[in-house]
Amino acid sequence: MKSVGVLLRIGLIVPAIMVADVLVAQHLFPGFDAGAQFISELGGPKAPNPQIFNIGMILAGLAGVAAGAGFAHALEHAGGRRRVSAFAGLWVAMTGLGALFAGLFHWPDPMHRACGVGLAIQFAPLFTAWALWGKPEHRRLARFSLGWFFFLLLILALLTGVWNVRTGSDVGFWQRGHAALGLLWLAIAAFCLERHWRARDLIPALPVAEAEAQSGTKPESDYAPAAS
Secondary structure (H helix, E strand, C coil): HHHHHHHHHHHHHHHHHEEEHHHHHHHHHCCCCCCCCCCHHHCCCCCHHCEEEEEHHHHHHHHHHHHHHHHHHHHHHHCCCCCHHHHHHHHHHHHHHHHHHHHHCCCCCCHHHHHHHHHHHHHHHHHHHHHHHCCCCHHHHHHHHHHHHHHHHHHHHHHHCCHHEEECCCCCHHHHHHHHHHHHHHHHHHHHHHHHHHHHHHHHCCCHHHHHHHHHCCCCCCCCCCCC
């Protein structure tokens, strides 16, 4: 399925769209305090050009949902764990859904809170590691994803105020940090899975006789031998 490779490549551009969107919208918002203000305010009524942020989030959201489907198929092929792979793809898709909600329901619309489903990116590395665990060709991505999950968990804890590290003047930086780390993992995982999927298409199929020789078995005859 070449479409899976296309979906994974879309996963590569999701982080780029989101980061570029935030940077452009922030640049066009004079006086915006990236430390004390939330990202969502870039699409709110006080922003001079809210449509830039909102349209960018909608595009990134649609791309994220598509990437989730690519993750589910690629992980199932790589690890063979269908349900775990489906959940990993679901968390990626929900990340895109969160961005979509952020663009459709502008701050401070009460429905804007629905963009919180984007925090599902927190679980995508864990389920990706689970889907690939025990597969030698994916050992590095599995271990990297598991370690990244715990790192993201720590940042999320600090973002929510654990140990009183976060203050009111730097909440925006913590929010951006957690989002950036999640998107960085998404790009790396999408790149690794897409490369593996592309290599799969380059492996030629073995001839029947050679495949039989390697397996040491012969196909059963589809007819019974004549009685002597």
